[in-house]
Amino acid sequence: MDDPRYPIGRVEVVEELTPVRRSELIREIEEAPARLRAAVAGLGDAQLDTPYREGGWTVRQVVHHVPDSHMNSYVRFRLALTEAEPTIKPYAEKAWAELPDARTLTPEPSLRLLEALHGRWVALLRAMTPEQFARGFVHPEHGRRQSLDQALQVYAWHGKHHAAQITSLRERNGW
Secondary structure: OOOOOOOOOOOOOOOOOOHHHHHHHHHHHHHHHHHHHHHHOOOOHHHHOOEOOOOOOEHHHHHHHHHHHHHHHHHHHHHHHHOOOOEOOOOOHHHHHOOHHHHHOOOHHHHHHHHHHHHHHHHHHHHOOHHHHHOEEEEOOOOEEEEHHHHHHHHHHHHHHHHHHHHHHHHHHOO
16 A cells, blocks of 8 residues: 555444454454564664654554553443443543653553553453444544444554554565
């Protein structure tokens, strides 16, 4: 793909998932931490501080963004499972990426956080029923309801998307 923002394309979300497709997406979420870890393996500070595209976040910021985003999604899943159609609180992802830890910290703490988070999240996802995946939340920035089946699709894509931004940069730069 020619657009470095979307090396695997944009997310495509369907209304309802088959049990087989849902299982595949859960496996993709399970594999996301290893995929991200592999994407940054062996990179030095200069490489980690390289934007994945002109005007984009650095590799380091991308690595820290993924657990930030996935923690928010995990909480949204739990809210939707325990409350009736909750309106979730968005977070300022661009501002979070500019905080000192996201700009300077080694990737390792975020990689470990993502591994632990996904361990919990995948256990929850595998225990959910189809009726639970039909539950949802309202995202005030989008002004509409999102089912947990839809959120599952977004976050399975999200982990692959950001790992591919890094691996595409590595390919372009011969790293």
